[in-house]
Amino acid sequence: MNKKKPAIPENATIKILIYCPSDLILAGILKAIESDSGIEVVNVEKTTLESFMESIRKLHPDVILFASLETLPNMREICKAIREISKDPVHSQMLLLGNIPSHEEIVSLINVGARGYFDINDSSHQLPEAVRTIHKGEIWLPRDKMSSIMDRIIAVVGRDMKEKTLDQLTPTEFQVLKLIGQGKSNDEIADTLFISKNTVRSHIKSIYAKLDTHSRLQLALYAINSALF
Numbered sequence: 318m319n320k321k322k323p324a325i326p327e328n329a330t331i332k333i334l335i336y337c338p339s340d341l342i343l344a345g346i347l348k349a350i351e352s353d354s355g356i357e358v359v360n361v362e363k364t365t366l367e368s369f370m371e372s373i374r375k376l377h378p379d380v381i382l383f384a385s386l387e388t389l390p391n392m393r394e395i396c397k398a399i400r401e402i403s404k405d406p407v408h409s410q411m412l413l414l415g416n417i418p419s420h421e422e423i424v425s426l427i428n429v430g431a432r433g434y435f436d437i438n439d440s441s442h443q444l445p446e447a448v449r450t451i452h453k454g455e456i457w458l459p460r461d462k463m464s465s466i467m468d469r470i471i472a473v474v475g476r477d478m479k480e481k482t483l484d485q486l487t488p489t490e491f492q493v494l495k496l497i498g499q500g501k502s503n504d505e506i507a508d509t510l511f512i513s514k515n516t517v518r519s520h521i522k523s524i525y526a527k528l529d530t531h532s533r534l535q536l537a538l539y540a541i542n543s544a545l546f
Contacts, residue, residue, distance in 0.1 A: 330355055331452050334378035334409075336362045336369045342384055345441055346414070353445035366395065373402050373409060380448050384414040386437070393429050400430035410451040414444075417459060428535065433457030485527040493520045497533060498540020 333356055337343040343361065350356050359376050362369040373381065381399060389395065396411065403409040413426065414435040423434055432451040435444060436459040447457040483491060489510065496506045503517045510517075521536075530536055 330357050331380055331448060332357050332359045332376070332378045333380045333382055333448060334358075334360050334362070334369075334372055334376055335382045335384065336366075337382075337384035337414075338363050339384070339386070342386070342414075342437070346382065346384060346444065349441040349444040350448070352442065353448075356445055356448055370398065370402060373399060377403075378409050380452050381409050381411045382414060382448070383411060386415050393425060396426055396430040410454065412447060412451050412457060417462065420465065423458070427456065428532070434459070436462075486524065490520050490524050490527075493517065494524055494536060494540050497521075497536045500537070 333350065335343070335346060335358060337346060340363075343363070347358065347361075350358060359378055360372050362372055372378075381403075383395070392413075399409070399411055403411075410432045411430060412433045412435055413431050415437055417423070417434060417436045426434070432454075433447060433456050435447050435457065439459060450457045483494075486494065489512075492510060493506055496509060501509065503514055503521075506512075507514045507517045521533075524536060525531065528536070528539065530539070
């Protein structure tokens with residue numbers, strides 16, 4: 318169940334953990350990050366994934382920057398593991414950095430927890446903006462590829478979700494899903510349906526289970542693709 322993320326003060330320091338085995342790429346990342354005094358690098362991991370995961374557990378960073386020139390074959394599992402580690406007490410947002418993979422791969426990684434992909438060929442001055450964007454819970458993708466990637470996300474998620482049936486949902490759950498597709502918050506859904514926020518959260522949890530989904534984004538895309546409004 319996704320909890321509504323509290324508003325982030327504009328002057329809040331963003332704590333970032335970096336994983337980057339390459340000294341050359343790391344130097345560029347640190348130089349770009351140094352230009353933003355509101356971003357603090359709390360640790361840099363260069364060796365094993367085990368030590369990287371342990372740093373996440375200990376430091377609870379706001380943003381995790383995972384830099385790799387090649388998409389690792391187990392990248393989905395890494396994203397899933399980070400999402401599980403970050404659930405409590407702090408949800409760390411994950412930004413991947415490297416050569417942009419296929420649209421399908423990006424969709425796959427976002428579906429398992431990544432919040433964005435920074436193209437290593439993009440201007441380094443955009444990196445602090447990317448960090449701040451995903452810290453707010455938004456998605457960061459290369460601007461010149463954003464439209465085509467989002468179209469692909471909608472197509473892939475819509476195709477996968479259409480294999481599931483709305484018949485499993487109760488009438489109220491159906492209305493909740495429809496409102497999620499309209500971009501409504503839990504508070505707004507509660508006001509619209511004249512139910513409590515706790516009841517809204519219970520319905521969303523039930524919808525996740527019935528449709529085998531793991532994020533509000535998936536539900537919203539499903540509602541859009543199913544033409545619920």
